[in-house]
Structures are given as structure tokens and as C-alpha cells.
Amino acid sequence: MSVVVSTAWLAERMQHYPDQTVVVDTRFQLQDEDAGRKAYLEGHIPQAVYLDLNKDLSAKAAKHGGSHPLPDMEAFAAKIGHIGIDHDTTVVVYGQGNDMFAARLWWLLDYAGHGDVHLLNGGFDEWLKEGRPVTTAIPALNAKTFEPVIRENAAVGIEDVQLKLAHQSAALIDSRARERYLGQTEPMYRRAGHIPGAKNFVWTDVLDDEGYWKNTDELAEHFASLNQDEEIIVSCGSGVSACPNVLALRSAGFTNVKLYPGSFSDWISYDANEVETKDE
Incomplete structure (x- = not known):
């Protein structure tokens, strides 16, 4: 199964396996850190939850470590579990188009040992282009426990x-x-x-x-x-x-x-x- 999946694949997956699938919206703008969350609130793929590059996918920048250091992985794992992801969950991540922010979450989950994470080819733009449903509803969360298995050599x-x-x-x-x-x-x-x-x-x-x-x-x-x-x-x-x-x-x-x-x-x-x- 390819890491990169189509909108048709995601739509079918959501229809047949909704309880085993979590969709994550990672839209973000480096010049306007609130733009991604605002875009999510204005419309997103049904059942998608939002994760923010600065607040969720990075630690606070310090003197060393870079401007987007990796988050504390125990805290990240707790957050991932809170939104309904465990090792048996299929995760599909999307950005505005094929942007870098979705790939950042793919990498973090892979680094944490999750083996079933996918990127939506074309992202939210492709979903809209095909006339697929969009909602402003915030989904109810079904919290699970995610135990990280860190791939230290990654x-x-x-x-x-x-x-x-x-x-x-x-x-x-x-x-x-x-x-x-x-x-x-x-x-x-x-x-x-x-x-x-x-x-x-x-x-x-x-x-x-x-x-x-x-x-x-x-x-x-x-x-x-x-x-x-x-x-x-x-x-x-x-x-x-x-x-x-x-x-x-x-x-x-x-x-x-x-x-x-x-x-x-x-x-x-x-x-x-x-x-x-x-x-x-």
C-alpha cells in the first residue's frame, strides 16, 4: 500500500471503516500561524481533526535545536492518542495541497513507530476540486492509547x-x-x-x-x-x-x-x- 493515497481511496475508507480511520488536517502558513486553524474552522474534510505545526508538531524554539524542534515524544504520543489514534488506526494526513506540513506529521508518526500513515495526494485542494463534502463540524473524539516505539535511527x-x-x-x-x-x-x-x-x-x-x-x-x-x-x-x-x-x-x-x-x-x-x- 502506497503512503500517498487518492481522494477516492480516502472517501471509500471513510465510508467502510470510519471507526478505524483518523483524518488529520495540518494546514499552516509560516507567515501567519493562525491561518491554518482558521481555514480548518471555515471548512474541512468530514471527521478531520486539526493539528498545528507550532503547537502540536513542534516544541518551542530555544537557543539550539532549530526553529521547529521535535516535540516531546511522550507528550506527542498522548496528544495522538487523545484524537483517536493507536497502532491499529489508519491515519490519513492532508494539507492545503501537497505541502510540507502534512509530511511533517507523517514523519513524526513514522518516527514514533506507527506503520499505517498516509498522505492525501493533492490535499484539501484536490478534495474540493472533486466536489467532495466539506463541513465545519468539529468531530467528537474517541480517545485511545498510543504507545510510541521510537525509531531512534531515523x-x-x-x-x-x-x-x-x-x-x-x-x-x-x-x-x-x-x-x-x-x-x-x-x-x-x-x-x-x-x-x-x-x-x-x-x-x-x-x-x-x-x-x-x-x-x-x-x-x-x-x-x-x-x-x-x-x-x-x-x-x-x-x-x-x-x-x-x-x-x-x-x-x-x-x-x-x-x-x-x-x-x-x-x-x-x-x-x-x-x-x-x-x-x-
């Missing part, structure tokens, strides 16, 4: 990144827009450029010209310059837009893929760390 910290780059024992990719990778512009952080040694694979390139997820053959071609036998560390600005690349790499057959949750925002929080602006 994430790396700054010490691992520094060590592996020094020994050239892993490939590092940067998922941000090319102009940010090259340091030509930086709208969010005090330093511009990228972690030395990182190669640029812009996360939106895992989508086709119409904004839908590329198939496995297309993704394999996209990442053909990378060695499947090598460890791949995926970064971005703060560990959010890296998540679509993690999913895409795994879909393309890469098995040793790890997220650097702190990413560039964590890297530059240490003044001694160098920053590069040339293409690599």
Missing part, C-alpha cells in the same frame, strides 16, 4: 552531522529553495547559505508539473545521483520541508534515510559552524 543530531561530514560517511541534502541554499536570499535566519557539503534537492521537485506526487520510477530518476548504499541525511531550514524528501527517498528505494530535525537553523545557532554559498 533522526540525527548536530554532533552526528558534524562527525559524518568530517569523515564523509554520509551524504547530506538540503531541501530548501535554491536561492536560499546558495545564500542569495534568507527570509528567516540571521545567516544565509547552507551546511558545507550539502547538495541541493528542492523538496517541491518530488512533485510533478501539476503538483501531484511523482511515481516511484520518477522519484528514483530524480535521486539517481545519490548512492542507495550510502546513508542519506536530509535537512532544510527547520526540519519541516525536509520531510517530503525523506518520504520521496524512501519511496524511491533508499533505506538508510535520516532526518536532521534541527537542520540549518540549528546549524547556524553554533557560531563556530561554517556556512557555504557555492553549489556542491
Whole structure:
């Protein structure tokens, strides 16, 4: 079963297995942190619950750790259980379109050991485009217990990144827009450029010209310059837009893929760390 599913698949799943399915709306805007919740309240897929990038899918930013650190996983697990998810629940996550925020929740649940999490291809836009039902009703929650089984080898910290780059024992990719990778512009952080040694694979390139997820053959071609036998560390600005690349790499057959949750925002929080602006 593919991680990425269609609106038709979700509609059928909700019709036949409503008690075994939880739909999560993750719409968000970095420039307006209340926009996603407002959009949810104005209309969402029936029975969908809302989770917020800043409040639910991240911890509060500190001096180190990046601008969207991973949440406390025990607290995250309790929150996930509260909205009706356990290890027997099928979870379908959507954003506005195929955005990075839905992939962030996919990654967190996968990191916590959940094996049945899917992304809605085209997100809420596709649901609307097909004329499917939308509601403003807030669903009643059926709380369950979610026991996390953390996949420790799915994430790396700054010490691992520094060590592996020094020994050239892993490939590092940067998922941000090319102009940010090259340091030509930086709208969010005090330093511009990228972690030395990182190669640029812009996360939106895992989508086709119409904004839908590329198939496995297309993704394999996209990442053909990378060695499947090598460890791949995926970064971005703060560990959010890296998540679509993690999913895409795994879909393309890469098995040793790890997220650097702190990413560039964590890297530059240490003044001694160098920053590069040339293409690599």
C-alpha cells in the first residue's frame, strides 16, 4: 500500500471503516500561524481533526535545536492518542495541497513507530476540486492509547552531522529553495547559505508539473545521483520541508534515510559552524 493515497481511496475508507480511520488536517502558513486553524474552522474534510505545526508538531524554539524542534515524544504520543489514534488506526494526513506540513506529521508518526500513515495526494485542494463534502463540524473524539516505539535511527543530531561530514560517511541534502541554499536570499535566519557539503534537492521537485506526487520510477530518476548504499541525511531550514524528501527517498528505494530535525537553523545557532554559498 502506497503512503500517498487518492481522494477516492480516502472517501471509500471513510465510508467502510470510519471507526478505524483518523483524518488529520495540518494546514499552516509560516507567515501567519493562525491561518491554518482558521481555514480548518471555515471548512474541512468530514471527521478531520486539526493539528498545528507550532503547537502540536513542534516544541518551542530555544537557543539550539532549530526553529521547529521535535516535540516531546511522550507528550506527542498522548496528544495522538487523545484524537483517536493507536497502532491499529489508519491515519490519513492532508494539507492545503501537497505541502510540507502534512509530511511533517507523517514523519513524526513514522518516527514514533506507527506503520499505517498516509498522505492525501493533492490535499484539501484536490478534495474540493472533486466536489467532495466539506463541513465545519468539529468531530467528537474517541480517545485511545498510543504507545510510541521510537525509531531512534531515523533522526540525527548536530554532533552526528558534524562527525559524518568530517569523515564523509554520509551524504547530506538540503531541501530548501535554491536561492536560499546558495545564500542569495534568507527570509528567516540571521545567516544565509547552507551546511558545507550539502547538495541541493528542492523538496517541491518530488512533485510533478501539476503538483501531484511523482511515481516511484520518477522519484528514483530524480535521486539517481545519490548512492542507495550510502546513508542519506536530509535537512532544510527547520526540519519541516525536509520531510517530503525523506518520504520521496524512501519511496524511491533508499533505506538508510535520516532526518536532521534541527537542520540549518540549528546549524547556524553554533557560531563556530561554517556556512557555504557555492553549489556542491
